[in-house]
Amino acid sequence: MANVAVVGTAAADVVLRVPAVPQRGEHVSGSSLGWRLGGGSANVAVALAADGHHVELIGPFSTDDMGEALLSELGSRGVGTSRSFRVAAPSPRALILLDAGGERTIVGVDEAFSKDVYPLTELPALQSLGGLDAVYVETYHRFPPAIVRAGPDTVLVTSPPSGNERPWPADILVGSEHDYPVTWQAAPYEHARNVAGPRLQWVIVTRGARGADAYGPSGRVHVDAVPMDQVDATGAGDAFAAGLLSAVLAGEPIEEALDHGARRAASAVASLESIAPAMTEALGITWPGR
Numbered sequence: 001m002a003n004v005a006v007v008g009t010a011a012a013d014v015v016l017r018v019p020a021v022p023q024r025g026e027h028v029s030g031s032s033l034g035w036r037l038g039g040g041s042a043n044v045a046v047a048l049a050a051d052g053h054h055v056e057l058i059g060p061f062s063t064d065d066m067g068e069a070l071l072s073e074l075g076s077r078g079v080g081t082s083r084s085f086r087v088a089a090p091s092p093r094a095l096i097l098l099d100a101g102g103e104r105t106i107v108g109v110d111e112a113f114s115k116d117v118y119p120l121t122e123l124p125a126l127q128s129l130g131g132l133d134a135v136y137v138e139t140y141h142r143f144p145p146a147i148v149r150a151g152p153d154t155v156l157v158t159s160p161p162s163g164n165e166r167p168w169p170a171d172i173l174v175g176s177e178h179d180y181p182v183t184w185q186a187a188p189y190e191h192a193r194n195v196a197g198p199r200l201q202w203v204i205v206t207r208g209a210r211g212a213d214a215y216g217p218s219g220r221v222h223v224d225a226v227p228m229d230q231v232d233a234t235g236a237g238d239a240f241a242a243g244l245l246s247a248v249l250a251g252e253p254i255e256e257a258l259d260h261g262a263r264r265a266a267s268a269v270a271s272l273e274s275i276a277p278a279m280t281e282a283l284g285i286t287w288p289g290r
Contacts, residue, residue: 010061
């Protein structure tokens with residue numbers, strides 16, 4: 001299996017089930033489902049670890065009790081954190097409102113953490129990791145592009161830029177259609193290569209129920225979404241990214257990697273998890289709120 005570094009942030013998701021997302025001035029009654037490990041990077045790291053990869057999550061964690069709990073949760077799920085570091089800022093949290101159709105509305109409670117910690121200007125821990133097969137970077141808006149000195153055999157994956165930021169190094173960009181600049185719609189790969197550089201291989205665009213597309217130098221590859229009754233949409237994109245990367249690391253062609261990602265995303269939305277249940281079952285754990 002592969003050695004993977006995930007550069008990003010973990011958060012605590014506080015989950016409430018509501019009949020519908022309240023409108024302005026409205027009062028609704030909901031039920032608490034407790035808290036669970038969250039944050040896109042943590043979701044990706046746990047999923048990759050459950051696939052058998054050796055995974056390190058590298059990033060800042062608060063010195064508060066929740067920071068300690070998040071580190072413990074990651075460790076119990078097979079994710080290493082020895083190269084992460086502690087910061088004097090309250091742990092990021094997110095309030096997840098789950099409506100009757102399983103759609104989620106997210107309220108981030110992380111302003112102080114983001115303001116006091118990011119953007120990071122250096123992250124020397126990554127440079128001390130040798131023999132990496134892949135590096136997944138949450139976003140270069142928070143983590144410096146200079147930390148990535150990945151060799152040609154290291155698969156470098158990150159989220160899309162919101163505009164024409166440079167540099168934005170990547171072999172693979174992966175995100176939802178809403179994450180990409182509107183001006184990229186006609187030619188995603190060509191626009192992305194201007195900011196990602198010559199190593200760019202694929203631009204992956206997920207489209208929910210309309211499936212996903214991969215754009216490369218030779219054109220477009222499409223995969224249909226896998227039909228599934230939605231219970232909790234939280235983390236579907238993270239499950240897709242992890243499934244895609246795991247397939248790429250196994251040497252699968254992009255068509256198979258897209259299909260693998262789509263199946264993982266469908267599995268994630270079909271259960272009350274932000275991580276596909278097959279992945280958590282592989283580690284023998286359940287999230288604390290269950």
